[in-house]
Amino acid sequence: MNVLVSPFPARESASPWIRERWLANEFTLCLSNHIIEGMERAFAKPDWRRRLSEEPVKAAVPLLEARSEHVQPVDTVPGVAEDREDDLVLTTAITARADVPVTGDRLLREIDRYEGVRILAPGEFLDFRDQEPESKGGRISSAP
Numbered sequence: 001m002n003v004l005v006s007p008f009p010a011r012e013s014a015s016p017w018i019r020e021r022w023l024a025n026e027f028t029l030c031l032s033n034h035i036i037e038g039m040e041r042a043f044a045k046p047d048w049r050r051r052l053s054e055e056p057v058k059a060a061v062p063l064l065e066a067r068s069e070h071v072q073p074v075d076t077v078p079g080v081a082e083d084r085e086d087d088l089v090l091t092t093a094i095t096a097r098a099d100v101p102v103t104g105d106r107l108l109r110e111i112d113r114y115e116g117v118r119i120l121a122p123g124e125f126l127d128f129r130d131q132e133p134e135s136k137g138g139r140i141s142s143a144p
Helices: 014-024 033-044 046-051 054-067 084-096 122-131
Strands: 027-032 100-102 138-143
Touching: 014 027, 027 054, 027 084, 033 046, 033 054, 033 084, 084 100, 100 122
Parallel strands: 027 138, 100 138
Antiparallel strands: none
16 A cells, blocks of 8 residues: 555655556545555554654545545455465455556565456556556556
8 A cells, every 4th residue: 555655655666656646536446444454554563653754644544445446355365375465455456346456565466467457566557557548547456
């Protein structure tokens, strides 16, 4: 989720562009409780606590809840990813019928595709959006 809410991205990072396009309603962000809870756990870690003031963290969850489509995954895809957490991220994307899950998680991206869904890094997502006309107005899910 840091793809969308981190106020301190590196200059070469795609995060601010993704956040800007999401807030401009250029695509639908699909999330599950699992992904939101993962973001909250990440923000509670000391590394994040040092980099972020409390205001952006407190504002992130309500913004995501208000501006995203929530899905409740029913089935799971056990054993596809290296850990259960990533399986739940894939399950969210499949349940949401997302065009692409977007994640900075290298191990999850190594899967590349699952059931026809291509897993992209943030920079790859921007390239995909710019190169694929049919992707405009698409649906994405994002991992914490």
